[in-house]
Amino acid sequence: MSTEIPARFADTSSWSYHIGNDYYRELSRQSELLREDWPESTSDELSRATSFLTREARLIDEGRFNDWLELFTDDCLYWVPVTPGGGEPTVEVSHAFDDRRRLTDRVYWLRTGLAFCQIPASRTRRVIGNVETTVDPSTGDLLVRSNVVVHEFRAGVTKAYPGWYGHVLRSSSDGWRIRLKQVNLLDSDQLHENLTLVF
């Protein structure tokens, strides 16, 4: 982000100064890149990306949400749009538009033991495939696109959520961190019951 964040707002799990017009413009650019045709991935990049997604999936499916949260950058976004493909988040609502603070809230909320919609908690298992990768030419971030089906069992009912993920991964000293995770549900704009599982 080009914006200078004042020191008092530096902790993005408590403050959200960094999300302004420039942030939305950058999101729009990344989201478009995630929908473009890409050249064929190199096998090394592909296998490293697949292994990252697999580990992330396992953390969620095992309910290790604090560990999952650690995968995200300080300026991250966990985004589940309502409008198929993403739409225009400055004028449209999303199922989740979680910056670091709201994502921390979400994990905290899940762990309060008081969210009745998660008592009993969702059991999930997800399958990820059709993984593609490319490098964002303007930032050097790794873009990863994959298809996903999340299977959920809760309160006697099994459901399946098909869709695709777009990940923007930033290199850090101890591996990749998720800058953007865009979750595109096939039927994002349709009726959903209790959409409180983590995608």
Next chain:
Amino acid sequence: MTLQHDAVAGRPAAVRPDLHALVRDDRVHRTLYTDQEIFAEEMVKIFGGRSWVYLAHESQLPEPNSFLSVRMGLRPVIVTRDRAGVLHAVFNRCSHRGATLCREQSGVAKSFQCPYHGWTFRNTGELVGTPWPQGYGEDFDRTEFGLHKVSRVESYRGFVFATLNESAPALTDWLGPATGWLDYWIDRAPGGEVLVRSGVHRMGYRGNWKLAYDNAGDGYHPAFSHRSLLEMASRMGESKDMAYFGRSPDEGPMRTYMLGNGHSVIDQRPNYDGPGSFWANQRPQPGRERVEEYIRAEYGADADRLLDLCVGSQINLSIFPNLLIIGNQIQVVEPLAVDSTQLSWHATSIGGVPPEINTIRMRTQEDFPAFGEPDDQANFEEVQRGLAAPEAEWVFANRGLNVPGWQEVGPDGVVSSTATDELHMRHYYATWLDLMTSGGAR
């Protein structure tokens, strides 16, 4: 009269329960939430046959020949604007063999052609043509084969309602004192410009539609049903929006008002004090610190007013049977089956404000559907499960009944009470019973 032990489960098909015995002063019978036949009757009478129902907001039909697919109870309906801009509602059902004509959610169309046999209708309902008309003989009168029209479509300041009841009162009479509360909600937007084109959270639950209506006017549940949200909101120390529900709400200044015809409102505004207070008490949204700094720097003394517009109206207005105005959202109750309901939360934006204000409005409107409503809907589903026990017959709505000092009659004749009174249920069930048993036109 004596109610037979679970009159519904064991009754012969031909015997209809006496609904007067199922709606009492302090309780209603479980079968109002579980019985298929009562549900089928509600879908005819309550959802349009006798009552007015909310269909759409005019901003969803922005230009001549716009259309929108909706439901009126279980009836598929197309709301249209004709070329002159006048609103109509027709059944989305080909007059020939019954197929739906319009299979899009919204768009612009002067006419609809049935994909099955090609009958074509104007967006006002008239039959324009049939392929190879000679097959219908010479006495075929096209005017007899138009789409079924919803006879009355009226709009109150952008809110479009309809009824099939020719003798229903005028819409403004049906709304009664609710118009004043709608006015407050609409006039928060500069120039009254509300736009309902910002996405919809279509939330479904496996329970009866009235569970949503019972809940919308219920000031008793938040301290319990929303404990997770209240707990989350205190993660960073201070408690935020709705915390006042947890502090002996009966002693607080919140009131619930009965507006006639089943409508009611909870007014949470007395919990706030002055401009900027809505904003100050809202749980933090993504981008909050940045937009606050920007708006205060650019708009100075007007900043508090603008920031408050990023946050909900602090009223819960319930317009019977299917319109719930909560925060900045327009919630439509759409029954699907006796034990299945869609609640469509239409996000709104407003005119006359900087774009940053509308963007933060989006982030505010994502908060409750994510962290509040799912807990309510989980409780609705568990009520539906609980109601499967036939021997436990009653659902109680007796909080506040005959409690001295709770209800007051205002100078306008509107009865009000403390926000945890279940008066709103007793109030709307009187209308429900009236619509289900007598003409309902008053």
